Amino acid sequence: MSTKPITITVDESLHAYVQEQVEAGRVRSVSAYFNHAARHQMETERHADLAWRAAVEKARQDPAVVERAQRRARKAQEILNGR
Numbered sequence: 001m002s003t004k005p006i007t008i009t010v011d012e013s014l015h016a017y018v019q020e021q022v023e024a025g026r027v028r029s030v031s032a033y034f035n036h037a038a039r040h041q042m043e044t045e046r047h048a049d050l051a052w053r054a055a056v057e058k059a060r061q062d063p064a065v066v067e068r069a070q071r072r073a074r075k076a077q078e079i080l081n082g083r
Contacts, residue, residue, distance in 0.1 A: 008034070 010018075018033045027033045059065045 015030075018027075018030050021027045021033060022030060027036070059069070
């Protein structure tokens with residue numbers, strides 16, 4: 001895997017915590033810590049997106065759910081348009 005150096009700004013308390021983790025040997029480096037955190041966030045978001053899509057697909061299979069969602073969407077549109 002290739003890497004790309006970047007510069008980030010973090011809260012002092014976060015930096016101190018990460019540095020403690022490095023010094024305690026729990027993580028190899030500050031970069032490794034942030035790579036792990038970013039990867040975890042990315043995987044969490046992908047999982048949530050897949051779960052949302054599955055829930056939407058399941059809802060689309062029930063005409064009553066589709067009708068109710070359409071009514072609510074129309075009502076929300078009316079409210080947003082000031083009607």
